Amino acid sequence: MVQIPNTPAPTKPPAPRPVPTSADVARLAGVSRATVSYVLNNTSAVRISEPTRRRVHEAARELGYVPHAAARSLRAGHSRVVLMPTLPVPAGPLYSQFVHDFQGALSRLDYTVVQYGTSGLRGDDAARAWAELRPVAVLVPTPGIGPEGVAVLKRSGARAVVTLSPVPVEGAHALLLDHARVGQSAAEHLHARGRRRIGVVVPEEPGMEIFSGPRLTGAREALRGTDATVVELRLAYTQKSAAALAARWADLGLDAVFAYNDEYAMLLMRALTDAGVRIPEDTAVIGADDLMLGRLLRPTLSTVRIALPSGSELAALVDRAVRNPGAEPESHPLSGATVVHRESS
C-alpha cells in the first residue's frame, strides 16, 4: 500500500477567493445579467450582437466564470442529470462495459450521467437521498426500491424511473432482469447433461446476495420434483477459499457445479484441477456472463449469457420516458439467460 504522510495544518489559512458570479461578468462586460445568461447558455430566442457576445465571453474568461449547473437547474425547474446509483460491489467487466456505453449514449443526447454512491442506505431511504440531487431520470440497477421510493423521486421532479429488477415496481419503467432465470438455466442444462448432484456457488463477499440469492433459488426451483439435488457452496474470491472447497470435493460427492459467474468458475476450476478433479468427466462446471475469459480457458467454459440491454437502446428508453412523463410505465422482460455450451460441461 502506498503511504501518504499527513501534512501539518497551515497556521494561517488564507481566506478563499470569492467565486465569480454572472453578476461579476455582467459588470465587467457592461451588460445585464440576463444578457450574460443568454450568451453563455447559447439561447437562440434572443438576438444579441456579435461584439456583445464577444465581450461577454471575454469577461467570463478573464474572471474564470463558469455557469453553475445547480443554479441553472433551479431556474429551469429540472436538470439534465440522469442518476445511476452505484452497485454495492465493484463492477464486473460486463457491467462496466454496459455503464460505459449507456453513459456515452446519454451524453450524445445531452444528458449528464451521474453515478452516485449512497453506501449504507437501502430501498426507499436511498431513493430519498437520490431525490436530493433532483435528477430528471433515475436508473436503479439493483432490486430494493419500492413504490414509495419511486413516488418520492417523481414528486422531486424525476420524470422517469427505470428499474433493472426481477419484478416491476409501481410507477417505474421496468427492465425485468431475472437472476432466478440464470440459475434455472444453468441447473436445467446440468440436469439435461445427466448430472444429479449439483453444487451452486454463493459468493461470500458482502453485497452479492442480491444476485446470488435468486440464482440459487432459481436452480432449486428448476430441479424441484426431479431426482437431482442442489448443494449450496460458500466461496470467497480467493485461492485459499477455492483450495479449501476443492479439498472437500470428494466428500461433497458433486458431479456438477454452477459457479455463480465466469470469474468464480475460473477460480474453482483451477483449484479443482489442481486437486485432481477432472473437468468435465468428474465434475461439470458452468459459469455465467459469457466473458471472453471463458473462451480462453481449457477446457473452454460453459456459461449462461445474460443479455443486458444495449446502452443506446436504454438511453433511448430514458429519453422517451423523460419526454413523455405521463406515459404508462413500460415493462420489458430481458429474455437474457441463454446457456452457451462449451467443453467444461
Added chain:
Amino acid sequence: MVQIPNTPAPTKPPAPRPVPTSADVARLAGVSRATVSYVLNNTSAVRISEPTRRRVHEAARELGYVPHAAARSLRAGHSRVVLMPTLPVPAGPLYSQFVHDFQGALSRLDYTVVQYGTSGLRGDDAARAWAELRPVAVLVPTPGIGPEGVAVLKRSGARAVVTLSPVPVEGAHALLLDHARVGQSAAEHLHARGRRRIGVVVPEEPGMEIFSGPRLTGAREALRGTDATVVELRLAYTQKSAAALAARWADLGLDAVFAYNDEYAMLLMRALTDAGVRIPEDTAVIGADDLMLGRLLRPTLSTVRIALPSGSELAALVDRAVRNPGAEPESHPLSGATVVHRESS
C-alpha cells in the same frame, strides 16, 4: 441484443405536478421556512420544540418533500460533492475496486462521490464542464488537465484538485502514477531474463493510448543503448485479432512480449499456445495489474504490480486538502511498478 420497442407518444401529456418546496411544507405545518430548514437539516444551533419538529416532519412526509441538494449547496456556498470524472474506457477490475473503496471511504467522511462522464471533452474544456457541478474536490484519474483547468475549478469553489498523472500540475495535489515506469519495469525484467527481441502490445481500442503510449515509451527508454530491440504490436481485445497476431509470430521473430496488461496477456498467451508457440521457452510473456487471473493461468503469468493508493488513504488526503485549501499542494510519487516474476517469463 434486447429489443426495446418504441412507445407511441401519448396524445395528451398530462401537466406535471409541481415539485413541493420547503414553502409548501412551512404552510402545511404552520411554521416559517427557516424553521423547516432548521428541522430538516438537523441544525443544532436553534432550539425547536419537539411538537414543532414532529409537525414539520409530518408535513414533509405528507407532501413528499425532500431537500434540494443544489439549493442547499447554493445557500452554503459549497457542496460536499467530490467529483470523479469517469475513465474514457470501461474500467478494469483493479480500478473498479479502487473506485469502490474510495467512494466508501469518502461516504464515511460525509462526502458524496459523483462519477461524471464528459465524453468528447478533453483537458481544460473538461475541467470547465466539471466546474459547473461546483464540486468541493475533484480527483482527476487521467492526464490532460493543465494549470488553467485547475484554476477554473478552484475559482469555481473546488478546494482541492488531485491528479493521478505522470507529472504534477500547478496548483493541484499530485499522485504521480508513472505508466512509463510500468513499461520500463517490464522491459528491464525481460532483458534481464536474456530476451532481446521484445514486443510491446498497444491495444487498438480507442481511449487506451493515454496509458499504452507511456508504457511503450518506457519500454523503449529502458532498452535504449542495449542490444535489445522493441517492436510495437497492435492488438484488439478479440480472439480474431490475437489469432492474426499469433499467425505472424514466426515472422516477427520475438522472444518476449510485454502484453500491456494481464487481460491482453491472457488473450495473447492463448492464441500463441494454440499456434504452437511455447511459453516461456519460445516467447516470454509479462502482463500488468497483478490480477487474480494471472495466478490461475498455466503457466502462471508474470506481471507488473501497480500500486494504486488505498481508497481510505486517498479519501483522507482529499478531506485534509478540503479542510486546508490554502496548504501547499502535496506531491506523492506512487512507487508502484514492481515485477512479480512467475512461470510465463
